[in-house]
Amino acid sequence: MRLAEQITGGPSGQPIQIMTHQILGYPDFDTNYEMIRLFQESGARLVELQLPFSEPIADGPVFLHANQASLASGTTTKQCLEFAERVVTDFPGLSFLFMTYYNVVIQYGIEEFVKACAAIGIQGLIVPDAYPEESQEFMEACRKHTVEPILIVTPYTSSERLAYLSAETGGFLYCAARKGVTGTKTSFGKETEAFITRVRSIAKTPIAVGFGIQSGQDVRFLEGKSDIAIIGTQLLTVLEQEGLSGVRRFLKTIIPA
Template identity: 75%
Template structure:
């Protein structure tokens, strides 16, 4: 959305991807902001992952980020780091994650599912084979924080070939020139990390956030999403009109561990109520 107009995808074929179409449809429906939630696959186990996604679906979440666990998740804070390590200890593998993703894509077709992982996992699987598998099971986009576009041409080519969107990340410290470059390479949406650093810490939204999001909006050829440190319905309310998608990750995991699925459901209802108010 730019000046109230839904944006098209930034892919090289200049055609709207399925992910971009779905986001645009959500904007056109009158929702002031859409929600993207996060799950580390295999933590605490796949049954819990499924129940969380069921709650996401029941509470109107449009996009879900499925993280394939990795031993050294450089973009993740201590909560996600511990969950990654526990998921691996539980026996989570890429193959099990692919099988689970195929199941939830089929069971919850209204949700756009996105994989998040690290480049080493993609390389070990085989770059082209990994992207092809994602496309085959219905994954709409890929967030790979350490796959820098200048160094991952094979990955970007595979994404274009198979129609899976490579979603790139920018921060408040990204220069205008770099922002313009990454905006031209991303697909589906531009992921705006609300602050520099790792996931999980509280972000204080204010004038600096507004300035960054204005720069991102000016540069973006796609919708923009904001993540890192969104912890409450009030944070989501602040972001209305400033971005297209609010991303909630660590807070959901904290609530799940502290209050169980009932606590997660209550939190999601508060978010849904905020989203529904214009």
């Protein structure tokens, strides 16, 4: 089943789906695994696995530190692929996507990377700096190997470009709720609602909203508007401050019953 067909939340009348996030190798792969176990137990449906990169331009300071710490500990792309293969097998109720930066993909080999993702069951790729008009080889490899290229729009994306990105994206369209990097609190209100409404009027796929979701209140704001709510930095912050037990408690406040 293609990724878009698995997304039944938001405006369809079903509870909004939650996509959680892990930076692989941080603080270590064992903790990554236990976090994913918590995601499945808590009712998350999608998991974004980030392959670390030294200069993650879309990420704020919390993720920047985690990326660099993971690399400093020796994390490799090969290890990330092996870990992903394991969790795809062990957690069949979850849909897994990779998030990384284009340099990682290029260094591995574009088609080789996408082919490897398909072979282990990765369903989508979020590569913020792989702009579709400048990365035809990547887009073609995704189509060839049936891995969805997830593209990103912001409130500053023109309607013309939004239509283009909507036509090119696969699985869903990633809506960054504001300009800037991950981790900073977003004030969800009329401007966010107007942005989502504009995207919804153009998008040909389900939509996901991320950047700055930090509480159950934020998720409830998005219910009935977005198909997916993406939660990343806040999960890592809770893990660092309160450990796995704190993450379990936090997930109960985030994920609709």
